[in-house]
């Protein structure tokens with residue numbers, strides 16, 4: 417398996433009806449289908465590892481070219497003069513990493529488009545496993561996912577670099593070996609026999625988890641549970657099912673958060689209930705960011721009274737959550753009603769928050785404010801990157 421014939425792979429992938437996945441090199445379920453929309457040509461493919469993919473034709477050609485030029489160091493075809501050697505190297509070194517990303521996505525039955533830009537975006541994602549231990553944890557998790565029960569032999573793909581974001585098969589096998597050396601799992605007798613006599617005929621290693629491996633995986637899962645999610649915690653004072661702030665939340669805040677790729681959590685009504693407060697704190701800790709919606713619940717009141725603190729501030733409760741979120745180092749997006757933008761009394765320094773005024777006039781608060789939704793969602797993406805929540 418270490419001696420992959422890249423020239424042969426390149427030739428297979430360059431075939432318009434290729435049966436080889438250009439990311440994980442597995443056999444496709446059916447030959448690629450070409451489709452052209454205007455000047456853009458794409459190949460539709462279905463890989464048992466990567467799922468359904470709509471592959472841009474120039475990326476497909478570049479991959480095939482990168483594989484064939486690997487050992488030659490030059491690009492021999494005029495039609496790819498835009499492909500630099502650097503680009504080829506980048507493709508060559510990240511095919512399995514993109515395959516890992518595809519392998520882990522939730523909905524493999526939907527065609528996911530990929531071209532050069534998207535390829536680069538995927539490999540630059542900040543949360544990809546990079547270190548040996550991160551890759552090992554990923555491998556353990558992915559093997560755990562295909563384990564039926566403790567004690568059962570598990571078949572692991574020999575060409576399984578996509579299981580752990582490895583750059584190539586050599587790295588994958590080293591990580592696997594590391595796990596075996598560390599006695600997290602063991603090769604079964606059966607696979608020893610295969611190694612001796614049948615190595616070339618089998619596509620799998622057979623392994624069994626050890627007790628040590630199982631307690632390791634439990635640790636990793638526990639760690640994951642407290643990991644930052646794609647959730648967005650929203651803080652606001654509710655005003656009933658058809659209330660204007662509830663409507664504003666549904667028609668503006670939910671779409672803005674979803675557009676940025678995050679998952680808006682349902683609002684938890686604050687109370688003095690101890691377990692509810694703990695829940696709020698936990699949710700804030702795990703959230704990617706927090707959106708705080710300041711409301712003007714007394715629009716009929718005299719502004720001077722509001723300014724002079726004569727009116728009980730109905731936003732009081734949510735300051736606590738905003739402060740807690742800030743204390744947890746969360747990015748806090750603070751939304752103000754425009755009408756009182758400069759007038760609302762604020763009890764503590766909010767200069768560290770990002771402020772976004774929204775239109776709270778009667779004819780705007782009940783509808784989707786396109787410009788506001790765009791501004792909020794693009795700010796979230798600018799600051800935190802696109803989330804991975806799927807809809």
Ligand SMILES: [Zn+2]
Nearest residue numbers: 437440463466
């Ligand atoms: Zn694949």
